[in-house]
Amino acid sequence: MNGVDYKEKIHTLLKQNLTNTSFNLWIGANEKIPSIWDKPSSSTGKYHNKENGYVPTIAEHTYEMLYACIKIWSLFDVHPKTEAGDILLLSIALHDIFKYGKNPNVTTFTDNGHDKLCADLIGKGKNTFLKIMSENSVSLLEECVRFHSGRWSTEATKDFDFHKHHPFVFFVHVLDMFSSRDLIKVKG
Secondary structure, eight states: OTTOOHHHHHHHHHHHHSOHHHHHHHHHHHHHSOSOTTSBSOSSSSSSOOGGGOOOBHHHHHHHHHHHHHHHGGGGTOOTTSHHHHHHHHHHHHTTTTTTOSOTTSOOSOOTTHHHHHHHHHHHTHHHHHTTSOHHHHHHHHHHHHTTTGGGSTTOOTTOOGGGSOHHHHHHHHHHHHHHTTOOOOOO
16 A cells, blocks of 8 residues: 555545535635654554555545545445535544644654543534534544444443444444455545
8 A cells, every 4th residue: 555645545535425515614624634654553562453454544544544435435425515425434434643642743652542532622623514414414423433443432431332322433433444454445
């Protein structure tokens, strides 16, 4: 997958599949996202390991998830350029933006609380999101990001159960796990 500009591929997928207002929100948010896209998706190599011990960048990992989401989201009766599609795509695009904490330039290890950091940021910026989607959708976006690691999420309790969450939360989690386990194959 080396030699491919995955940041550009993410941009293209989002432009083709997000509503115009959500895409404009993405453009604004992307300008404020820490420079994480070229960092390894796992600082230790324990997770996100590909063939031959290669650890993809966060951009590669995110692109894989977005690509797979678009290919199979019809299972959830979700389509491009809809609010439901926007929730899934923005959840995936944003889920690892704090993978190296709030200051990735000085951090060498991934931050286990990155799910909470991003979800809290969505909560704090709720008024911005409310300009493009309903309050329930903003809450669902936040929930998808907060629990994208499933039972390993920062705020998950011992009795964590996906049945207590919207199906989108499980969908984002499964895509994350499939990508991290090298089960999604995308040609560059």
